[in-house]
Amino acid sequence: MMNQQSSIALQRRILSLMNKTADKRYHEFLEKYPTLEQRLTQQQVASYLGISHEFLSKIRKKSLLRNR
Numbered sequence: 001m002m003n004q005q006s007s008i009a010l011q012r013r014i015l016s017l018m019n020k021t022a023d024k025r026y027h028e029f030l031e032k033y034p035t036l037e038q039r040l041t042q043q044q045v046a047s048y049l050g051i052s053h054e055f056l057s058k059i060r061k062k063s064l065l066r067n068r
Helices: 004-019 022-032 042-049 053-066
Strands: none
Touching: 004 022, 022 042, 022 053, 042 053
16 A cells, blocks of 8 residues: 555656646656666656657757757
């Protein structure tokens, strides 16, 4: 059985998936877990964000172009 903190975290994650753009979710992921992206595959990150790895690649490319 889930404890209260796990339940709250799950509810926040579901609301994020429903209400935020993939771009926003990706940037929040990077802020919350700054070193995790280097340890995971692109497929794992995309799955966590609820998007395809192809779409994640487009988001990353767009982000790199913006930061130049």
